[in-house]
């Protein structure tokens with residue numbers, strides 16, 4: 001399928017989704033959010049896809065935020081609707097996707113852009129990346145889950161500081177705080193993500209799905225993560241992947257998932 005604002009390509013069972021508005025530093029307008037939601041759903045359903053990598057086109061920016069030009073004249077209701085639609089259609093969808101999603105942060109990840117990266121299961125940054133939540137400087141707060149996910153990832157005090165100062169941090173500092181898992185030269189970013197995807201793909205897709213559900217459960221109010229873990233653990237025993245994984249171990253061969 002052809003998109004206006006995205007490029008998609010599946011190589012070696014990895015679906016690369018590239019946000020493609022480089023002149024606007026890949027800012028997230030409504031159409032891009034709709035298309036991302038669609039592309040993620042398509043990749044989730046596609047049997048040949050095992051891992052997704054989300055990135056931005058160009059050498060400068062992953063995503064420089066929600067499209068400020070689009071919401072500059074919004075009122076309270078429109079602002080509320082924008083945040084709630086976006087969270088439901090895209091940000092929550094990524095977090096709960098049944099396949100692993102890696103953010104390849106290739107430059108600016110600001111506001112809604114950092115929120116997008118944080119909704120992914122983990123993040124790899126290029127050395128030139130700069131990350132921040134500048135919303136308070138615009139008279140806003142992060143509205144795509146940033147107040148919650150940043151605090152989960154780097155702790156409440158650090159999240160408060162980043163949100164209150166509205167400053168960008170360099171990739172090296174993002175690594176120190178645990179906001180990104182790896183920092184690599186820009187030219188190596190997608191290869192690094194592909195290598196990580198390769199390691200992930202050696203493992204059982206159904207177990208990966210259960211692991212995503214269980215980890216997320218611990219961060220969902222009103223849900224007991226330990227209980228979900230027990231349920232998901234039990235379910236694994238009914239899967240073909242469990243049969244294959246244990247048989248392979250006993251037969252001293254590599255599992256073929």
Ligand code: CO8
Pocket residue numbers: 023024025027064065066067068069071079082083086108110111112113134135138140141142143144
């Ligand atoms: N929205 C719209 N357009 C943008 C955005 C954006 N977030 N960021 C950059 N652009 C556009 C610029 O307007 C410019 O377009 P044009 O050439 O048509 O004027 C083009 O991209 C290039 O940008 P610059 O010329 O500014 O490039 P610089 O290298 O000088 O600066 C910066 C790069 C520092 C990244 C700068 O562009 C910047 O500060 N951008 C805005 C960053 C920002 O504030 N992001 C947060 C936005 S608010 C947000 O994300 C809210 C999320 C929660 C929303 C919940 C519901 C709405």
